[in-house]
Amino acid sequence: MSDQEKIIEIGDGAAIPDPKDKGLISAWWIALIGTVSLLIILPLVKPDPYARVLSFVPDGILVTFKVTIASISLALVIGLLTGLGRLSKNRFINLIASLYVEVVRGVPLLVQLFYIYFALGRIVRVPDIVAAVIAMSFCYGAYMGEVFRAGIKSIDYGQTEASLSLGFNRRQTMAYVVLPQAWRTILPPVGNEFIALLKDTSLVSILAVADILRRGREYASESFNYFETYTMIALIYLLITLILSKLISNMEHRLSHYERR
């Protein structure tokens, strides 16, 4: 049993390219070259509407990134706390964390978005984008919690015992010994969640947040070029996720340095 074999599969995240897959004929390269070519050729061949769509959506891309980065950062914090809570021997903390995970997993994301958006709106008036980030991170925090829990559990208990025997307390053991190792196991599923979250931010276009999809819809409803607009929207999402998945797999490879002989 080696550590490389420990795989946590949670959620329906994007496929991460294999870091060892250096060939030019990998699925990743074909997808990337195809996507980039289409994004260049279509606007050149038919500037109206393809080029016009492209000039219309960039501020949407920015919004999508903002929502994604803010949500994933918050979700990581919530996830770490939830994961630790789910592993806690304190019954009350454990119960709260488990309850949170159960509830979030049982309600569709879109329903959660609506609920938090409108329920929150009745209590405090926050900007739409803030409500969107809160809703997304509330949902993804639960999934992250399961990822953290599995990652922490995958670390051999001998590591904890060695740390305790040196005089570290539980918290120090978690911070210096367990989490730095768990991070490597956690990174691939976190990467998947990150990409899944980026795609799911398209749901916030239903709230009044002007992300990529919403900008596309605005353009399409003005110009009636639905097919062309959504083609470009899909290609933009695809390009972003392809690049991200490559970055994540490279990072994963770098983090595994201490496992290489």
Place this chain on the structure above:
Amino acid sequence: MNAADPIIQISHINKYFGSFKALDDVSLDVTLGEKVVVLGPSGSGKSTLLRAINRLETISSGSIIVDGHDLYGPDEDINRIRMELGMVFQSFNLFKHKTVLENLTLAPIKLKKMEKGRAEEMAYALLEKVGIRDRADHYPVQLSGGQQQRVAIARALAMEPKIMLFDEPTSALDPEMIGEVLEVMITLAHEGMTMVVVTHEMGFAREVADQVVFMDDGAIVEQASPDSFFDHPVHARTRLFLDQIL
């Protein structure tokens, strides 16, 4: 605490795993500088006893006093007591994400607030001692089992403990690597370290032990000097064990 008092006082401890009695009214004293080797068939409770000494295993009843500190005393800080107790595991348990050097310096830097330069200096000296200085920048996975175990001993020594606990330190090693680890342990013994060693290495027990403890079914069956233990065992169970193993 009186100088003649034992540094480890184990009094009438019992340990249950569910309804299984892992330790049965065990009492044992270890004095400063003494080397105690604990023998016994697998499942006899010897590892549980060792792990109880630094509270990696909690006991159901009885008391353990280490260097004047009650392991279960309400005002005692277990983490402070553990700093005085170095532990070496069967499966080495080196921190996989740290280099050999970092494995040695982590605890002194974080727990003793030792300056990094000094901690590394000390770490190099310890690595020299266990004969593995040239691997300081390697990760544990790049070392052989024998090398990893020697690093693990050095890591425990880096905290300058008063007592060293060894839990079957050579049981996971290939035969050709057992010697190098035992050599380090013998050196340590000759330097006067207080040691409690759970092992199957009879040669080591004979050479190093001041006291041999034989356990079976969670209880101490026989306790004697190595000479009388190996040459004139009193109990039938001890004789049976020695016949099987020698």
